[in-house]
Structures are given as structure tokens and as C-alpha cells.
Amino acid sequence: MLNIVLFGPPGSGKGTQSQKLVEKYGLIQLSTGDLLRGEIEEGTALGLKAKSLMDAGQLVPDEVVIGMIKGKLDANPQSKGFIFDGFPRTVAQAEALDNLLEERNESIAKMLALEVPNTELITRLLLRGKDSGRADDQNEDVIKDRINVYNSKTLPVANYYKGQGKYVSIEGVGEIDEIFTLLCAQIDVAMMN
Ligand code: B4P
Numbered sequence: 001m002l003n004i005v006l007f008g009p010p011g012s013g014k015g016t017q018s019q020k021l022v023e024k025y026g027l028i029q030l031s032t033g034d035l036l037r038g039e040i041e042e043g044t045a046l047g048l049k050a051k052s053l054m055d056a057g058q059l060v061p062d063e064v065v066i067g068m069i070k071g072k073l074d075a076n077p078q079s080k081g082f083i084f085d086g087f088p089r090t091v092a093q094a095e096a097l098d099n100l101l102e103e104r105n106e107s108i109a110k111m112l113a114l115e116v117p118n119t120e121l122i123t124r125l126l127l128r129g130k131d132s133g134r135a136d137d138q139n140e141d142v143i144k145d146r147i148n149v150y151n152s153k154t155l156p157v158a159n160y161y162k163g164q165g166k167y168v169s170i171e172g173v174g175e176i177d178e179i180f181t182l183l184c185a186q187i188d189v190a191m192m193n
Contacts, residue, residue, distance in 0.1 A: 001106050002027065002081035002191055005088070006183075007158065008114030010146045011121040011128070012172050013179060017114070018085040020180050025187065030072050031085040032065045055135040057145035059089055059153060066096045073100055084108075089154045094161070109190040111161035112183055114172030118147055 004027070006014045018029045036054060039047030050060045069087060076082075088094040101107050122143050129137030136142050161167040170182050 001079065002187070003084070003101065003106060003108050004081070004187060004190070005084045005108055005111040005161065006114070007111050007161075008172060009116065009118075009121055009150045009154075010143070011125040012114040012116045013176070014085045014114065016176060017180060017183055018083050020176075021083055021183065021187070024184065025080070027081045027083050028072075028076055028079045029083045029085055030069060030087065032060075032068060032087040032089070033085075035068050035072075036060060036065075055142070057136055057142040057149060059149060062090055062092045062096070065089075066093060066100075069097065070100055073104065077104075088157055089150075091156050091160050094157050108161070108164075108166060109193070110186060111158070111167050112186055113158055113167060113169050114179070115169055116172040120173055121147060 002025070004021075006018055006021075008014050015031060015033070018031065021027060022029045036047070036050045040051050040054075041047070046064060050064065053060050065087060069084075073082075084097070088097050097108070122140060125137045125143045126140065128134070129139075136146065158167055168186050170179065170186070172179060
């Protein structure tokens with residue numbers, strides 16, 4: 001099984017690249033953002049609780065997203081591996097993920113971290129906001145709040161994986177296919193180990 005964490009600030013291309021990686025490698029994408037938006041669409045109690053936090057650019061509580069990931073791991077025991085997209089976003093989530101994988105005799109192979117400057121992130125998200133209907137992409141202040149939350153709560157997750165020797169920085173500005181090639185090169189190496 002090959003398990004990859006695709007990491008980066010909001011708008012760095014995690015969702016975009018995950019879809020291409022799924023197609024090429026047959027891995028399962030676990031995007032906590034997509035899972036939460038699914039709950040909102042279905043009008044579940046969890047979705048209702050998550051919506052106000054997401055619209056304001058804040059993180060949903062750790063136990064909620066950890067529970068969702070556990071459910072998906074349990075539901076896909078035969079998977080070739082997972083791409084964790086937008087998860088973990090806190091050190092507590094990273095620790096919980098390690099525990100969940102350890103219980104299954106699995107581990108994270110690499111964290112691939114997309115590096116994109118803030119100005120580019122804001123431009124991309126405002127552009128997506130024009131037709132995505134996502135409230136969190138439509139207001140520049142909310143986007144800036146999301147970047148601030150990323151810097152304070154999520155960036156420490158990079159150090160967590162650096163400590164395990166699993167962190168790899170990837171240039172996230174450029175053509176989508178060029179960035180995809182950089183990611184694939186890292187995944188191909190991980191698959192050989
Ligand atoms: P997410 O759904 O994870 O949203 P995101 O980080 O904003 O998106 P992503 O980074 O995947 O977007 P992409 O670059 O692909 O999270 C939304 C919210 O959910 C969070 O704020 C939080 O409230 C909650 N949440 C999710 N996970 C959580 C967790 N684990 N814990 C707690 N709360 C959680 O795309 C951005 C745009 O850029 C697209 O329009 C794309 O076309 C464009 N783009 C991509 N690559 C490009 C390139 N190379 N050049 C130009 N444009 C590009």
C-alpha cells in the first residue's frame with residue numbers, strides 16, 4: 001500500500017493534482033474538504049455544524065475529520081493506497097493518522113508539499129470563487145483568514161513529517177502538468193522502496 005500526504009496552503013493545487021494522481025496510480029483520494037462539503041450538501045447534522053466554520057475559513061474540530069478518515073480507511077481495506085488531500089491539517093490530526101495507519105500495519109510514505117506564494121493563492125481562489133459557488137472562495141478577507149489559519153495551525157504539520165524524514169517540497173507555481181510531473185517523480189521513487 002502506498003500512502004501519500006499531499007500538503008499545501010488553500011489553493012495550492014492539492015485537489016487539482018490529487019485527481020490526476022488518482023487517475024494515474026489508482027490510489028483513493030481522501031479529501032476532508034470534499035467529504036465535509038458532501039455532508040453539507042446532504043444536510044446532515046455534521047454538515048450543518050461544519051458549514052459555518054468552513055464559510056468563515058476556520059478549521060472543523062479534529063475529532064470530526066479524524067472520524068471521517070477512519071470511516072473511509074475501514075471502508076476501503078483492499079485499496080492500493082491513499083492520497084490524503086487537505087488532511088492532516090493539525091499536528092493532532094497527523095498523530096491520529098499515524099495511529100490509524102499503524103493499527104493497519106501501514107504508514108505514510110511521503111508528504112509532498114506544494115509551495116505557492118500568498119498572492120498567487122488569493123488570485124486562484126478568487127477566480128475559483130467566481131463559479132464554484134464556494135462561500136469561502138468569494139471573499140478576500142476569508143481567504144486571508146484561511147491562509148492565517150494555515151500558517152498558525154497547519155504549517156507545524158510539515159515539521160512533524162520533516163522529523164520523520166518524509167517531507168518533500170514541490171514547486172507549486174507553473175503549468176498543472178509540469179507540477180504533476182514533479183509529483184509523479186517523487187511517487188515513482190516511493191513506489192520502488
Ligand atoms: P479544502 O477543500 O481542503 O480546500 P482548499 O485547501 O481551499 O483547496 P485546494 O488546495 O484543494 O484547492 P486547489 O488548490 O486544488 O478545505 C476547505 C475547508 O474545509 C477548510 O478551510 C476547512 O474549513 C475545512 N477542512 C478541510 N479539511 C479539514 C481538516 N483536515 N481539518 C479541519 N478542517 C478541514 O484549487 C484551487 C484553484 O487553483 C482551482 O481553481 C484550480 O483550478 C487552481 N489551480 C490549481 N493548480 C493551479 C496551477 N498550477 N496554476 C493555476 N491555477 C491552479
